Amino acid sequence: MNCYQLLQDPDQAVVKQQLNMLLGDDHPQVLENLRREADQVRHRQVGDTVHIRGIIEFSNYCIRSCRYCGLNRSNEEIHRYRIPPDEIVETAREAAAMGLKTIVLQSGDDFFYTREVMADMVREIKKTGMAITLAMGERPAEDYRAWREAGADRYLLKFETSNPGLYSLFHPGTSLDIRLRCLLELRELGYQVGSGFMIGLPGQTAEILADDLMLMRHLQLEMAGVGPFIPHPATPLGVKQAGGVPLALKVLALSRLMLPRAHLPATTALSSLERDGRRLGLTGGANVLMPNITPLEYRKLYEIYPQKAEVTDTPWDLYKATLELINELGRYVAIDPGHGLTPIK
Ligand code: 5AD
Numbered sequence: 001m002n003c004y005q006l007l008q009d010p011d012q013a014v015v016k017q018q019l020n021m022l023l024g025d026d027h028p029q030v031l032e033n034l035r036r037e038a039d040q041v042r043h044r045q046v047g048d049t050v051h052i053r054g055i056i057e058f059s060n061y062c063i064r065s066c067r068y069c070g071l072n073r074s075n076e077e078i079h080r081y082r083i084p085p086d087e088i089v090e091t092a093r094e095a096a097a098m099g100l101k102t103i104v105l106q107s108g109d110d111f112f113y114t115r116e117v118m119a120d121m122v123r124e125i126k127k128t129g130m131a132i133t134l135a136m137g138e139r140p141a142e143d144y145r146a147w148r149e150a151g152a153d154r155y156l157l158k159f160e161t162s163n164p165g166l167y168s169l170f171h172p173g174t175s176l177d178i179r180l181r182c183l184l185e186l187r188e189l190g191y192q193v194g195s196g197f198m199i200g201l202p203g204q205t206a207e208i209l210a211d212d213l214m215l216m217r218h219l220q221l222e223m224a225g226v227g228p229f230i231p232h233p234a235t236p237l238g239v240k241q242a243g244g245v246p247l248a249l250k251v252l253a254l255s256r257l258m259l260p261r262a263h264l265p266a267t268t269a270l271s272s273l274e275r276d277g278r279r280l281g282l283t284g285g286a287n288v289l290m291p292n293i294t295p296l297e298y299r300k301l302y303e304i305y306p307q308k309a310e311v312t313d314t315p316w317d318l319y320k321a322t323l324e325l326i327n328e329l330g331r332y333v334a335i336d337p338g339h340g341l342t343p344i345k
Pocket of ligand 1: 068069070158160197198227228230231232269304305
């Protein structure tokens with residue numbers, strides 16, 4: 001069975017049918033075959049280097065009400081923090097000194113950090129030579145433009161689900177169309193664009209997951225993050241079941257087959273459900289790790305879901321563990337910034 005070739009069929013109906021079949025078959029052998037194939041495609045298409053992106057979660061304030069997320073504005077149990085811009089820049093400088101090539105600045109949708117404040121920060125951090133990825137949610141196109149002009153290289157904005165009904169259910173007051181418009185704007189501004197979705201959301205079917213994977217390819221993403229849904233008790237979806245690890249691994253493998261040249265991380269959500277998640281991710285399609293380098297005093301407060309991995313280790317310890325894992329797997333730490341790659345024909 002060569003799923004990779006089948007999934008490259010120009011007829012989208014064939015691709016969809018193939019995805020449906022693979023997602024609907026729980027046999028462990030199907031997962032193992034997909035993981036092996038994804039590993040081979042990863043090796044051929046993006047090589048054996050692993051890109052390390054240091055992530056700073058700089059604010060857990062959020063104006064949105066996403067029904068799965070612990071940062072949603074109605075959650076009053078959470079202690080909110082904002083890291084002052086000069087401390088963010090300092091943390092980024094330390095990351096550069098450790099050897100990181102990319103810094104990811106992530107927050108809730110928090111307009112406290114204005115267009116100008118962010119642009120200044122981006123300019124300052126760019127002086128270190130690192131690539132900058134922003135993940136700050138939906139903002140006016142003018143904000144995206146100013147940050148791009150200030151030197152931001154990439155933007156992460158997950159579409160979370162490709163199903164418009166489920167999207168509206170989980171994101172009150174907004175719509176999938178708005179999210180897709182933001183992704184288009186980012187693309188037009190010349191960002192390398194990352195998106196993705198959650199696996200195992202309540203109400204999600206194999207068919208919806210197949211559509212998620214098709215949308216991911218349609219968007220021609222340079223980066224794609226897929227991770228299991230994890231219920232947070234202080235949210236409306238808190239009593240629901242978590243996404244399954246085998247299904248998450250299957251979707252990761254399929255993501256590699258759908259987007260052969262994309263940068264795919266072994267996500268924190270996966271390692272939060274499964275101790276060996278980062279290793280399983282890297283051996284099943286992923287080529288990126290994103291150690292959390294948020295200063296420790298804030299780290300555990302960024303609780304998008306409970307039992308989040310990596311909340312107690314120092315940035316240096318996490319970075320070291322990341323290097324060790326890459327070594328152990330016989331892979332190499334990338335020395336380049338790991339920008340988006342163009343397709344090999
Ligand atoms: N479980 C898993 N992932 C979550 N995210 C937010 N809440 C949860 C949850 N309960 C993910 C979303 C979001 C990213 C920052 O974290 O995909 O885009």
